[in-house]
Amino acid sequence: MTDAFAIRFITEEDGRPLRWTYLRPGMPKGGSIYQAPDSLHVGVFAGDALIGSVSFLLEDQTGGVTAGVWRLRGMITHPDWRGRDAGGRALEFGVAELARRGAGQVWCDGRSRALPFYRRHGFHAVGAEFETPGTGPHYRLIRPLVGEIPTPLAGAPEELP
Numbered sequence: 589m590t591d592a593f594a595i596r597f598i599t600e601e602d603g604r605p606l607r608w609t610y611l612r613p614g615m616p617k618g619g620s621i622y623q624a625p626d627s628l629h630v631g632v633f634a635g636d637a638l639i640g641s642v643s644f645l646l647e648d649q650t651g652g653v654t655a656g657v658w659r660l661r662g663m664i665t666h667p668d669w670r671g672r673d674a675g676g677r678a679l680e681f682g683v684a685e686l687a688r689r690g691a692g693q694v695w696c697d698g699r700s701r702a703l704p705f706y707r708r709h710g711f712h713a714v715g716a717e718f719e720t721p722g723t724g725p726h727y728r729l730i731r732p733l734v735g736e737i738p739t740p741l742a743g744a745p746e747e748l749p
């Protein structure tokens with residue numbers, strides 16, 4: 589059964605308490621601030637409680653801005669709510685909006701522990717695993733979005749399903 593989460597856009601500030609408490613526990617508050625020339629932030633709610641969030645920033649892999657290239661950051665579900673697809677639905681909600689805006693790629697530095705989650709959502713790892721101080725092993729992960737919007741299949745009409 590699917591939990592009846594509500595998923596909607598939130599502000600960057602709305603997601604900070606969740607990130608500060610559960611994404612980098614024990615690390616100084618004030619990090620995980622995800623502002624960019626263009627960004628969007630998705631929240632998952634159980635009733636009135638924000639139990640998950642994810643942010644997408646218009647930022648390419650060099651830290652600059654390239655049209656259509658978005659960085660995913662701050663992927664977090666409250667520990668009591670993990671494993672119920674809240675994170676996955678938040679991610680897909682954001683990606684759907686990026687696809688609607690014509691984005692071509694979403695990338696992130698994903699924790700190695702979350703690799704199965706990202707793979708399930710269409711990301712693939714590029715390069716070797718690397719260590720980030722304080723948050724452990726990561727992979728650079730990319731999900732191409734071109735072609736996410738269904739297009740007619742190539743081939744003669746009689747070959748189409």
Ligand SMILES: CC(C)(COP(=O)(O)OP(=O)(O)OC[C@H]1O[C@@H](n2cnc3c(N)ncnc32)[C@H](O)[C@@H]1OP(=O)(O)O)[C@@H](O)C(=O)NCCC(=O)NCCS
Pocket residue numbers: 610611640662663664665666669670671672673674675676677697698699701702703704705
């Ligand atoms: C990764 C995370 C956001 C997924 O959220 P979720 O609401 O549990 O998402 P889903 O139910 O859609 O997916 C569950 C999957 O998350 C992954 N996962 C579960 N617990 C996890 C944890 N503590 N850390 C990382 N990934 C975890 C598993 O791959 C799991 O898949 P499985 O059920 O096949 O084992 C959530 O586990 C989390 O907040 N983890 C801690 C913070 C983190 O690692 N964020 C990613 C930073 S790059």
